[in-house]
Amino acid sequence: MQVGLEHYLVVSMLLFALGLLGVLLRRNVLLVFMSLELMLNAANLALVAFSRYSGRLDGQMLVFFIITVAAAEVAVGLALIAALFRRRHTVHPEQLTLLRH
Amino acid sequence: MSLPDLLFYLLAALTLGSGLLVVANPFSRSPVTSAMFLVLTLVGLAGLFVLLHAFFLAAIQILVYAGAIMVLFLFVMMLLDLQEEERRRISRFALATGVLLAGGLGGVLVGAVVGTPAEAVPPPTLEAHAVDLGRLLFTDYVLPFEMLSVLLLVAMVGVILLSRKEPE
Numbered sequence: 001m002q003v004g005l006e007h008y009l010v011v012s013m014l015l016f017a018l019g020l021l022g023v024l025l026r027r028n029v030l031l032v033f034m035s036l037e038l039m040l041n042a043a044n045l046a047l048v049a050f051s052r053y054s055g056r057l058d059g060q061m062l063v064f065f066i067i068t069v070a071a072a073e074v075a076v077g078l079a080l081i082a083a084l085f086r087r088r089h090t091v092h093p094e095q096l097t098l099l100r101h
Numbered sequence: 102m103s104l105p106d107l108l109f110y111l112l113a114a115l116t117l118g119s120g121l122l123v124v125a126n127p128f129s130r131s132p133v134t135s136a137m138f139l140v141l142t143l144v145g146l147a148g149l150f151v152l153l154h155a156f157f158l159a160a161i162q163i164l165v166y167a168g169a170i171m172v173l174f175l176f177v178m179m180l181l182d183l184q185e186e187e188r189r190r191i192s193r194f195a196l197a198t199g200v201l202l203a204g205g206l207g208g209v210l211v212g213a214v215v216g217t218p219a220e221a222v223p224p225p226t227l228e229a230h231a232v233d234l235g236r237l238l239f240t241d242y243v244l245p246f247e248m249l250s251v252l253l254l255v256a257m258v259g260v261i262l263l264s265r266k267e268p269e
Contacts (some may be wrong), residue, residue: 003106008149009214011113015142016121017207022124024199029176030132031123037170038120041146044162052153056226057234060155061242064234067165068249072251072256074170078177079263085181 008049016042029081029091040070045049109152116145136174143167157231 015038022035044063051059085091119141143166150159204263238246 003109006214013210014117014207017203018120018124021203024112031135034135045146048150048153048155052225052227054148057229057237060158060229061237063158071170072253074173075260079260081261082177
């Protein structure tokens, strides 16, 4: 069977579901963060595939912007995690119950 | 089966397989292992970009994502000096809910893709040269580009502020 747009989209959707699974199940903030990256990359793959099959470059431009925003997001997120670890000595979100009490 | 199709299946298997190992690795709980498999996922995605004739994006994916962002991840991991995530029991309820939600979403999305008639898609013609991308970036997309530079500046200032030692 000739590989077409739908093949790439299926891979992208499965990768997105995997990322969601990681966000829901893992108990380590760093791994939740990595799963978010997985989901962003799934979206990137869908965008590049759509761009290729629609004959327009706009999809690829959007991927550029997503990669840049992801870089900024990772920098800020990791700084937050490092600051959190410095104060509370944990990276496990269920131990952060300050707002619950 | 032609060579690009074979490569597609190989790269898709690599991407999804190492993606699964990022999320649920039965052999190791160490975050560093997960980060390494995430690098492998990103490399597989770069290969898929090459198959989609997005050569420049594939290079950017390797350089920025696998190079810069993952190195940042690894640096923070070394900095935090994490011990292995203890192998505690995930509650059955949480596991069932998580798998159900992710599987349901994946099922709905894949079903939507497979259920759409494919005849409407013409064969691909686009060749994305870096020249065209650059021209587009500085004409139609110049406003988002400038906004992005401001965003990066804000993120940089924010990170410096966050990582500063707090006064006693």
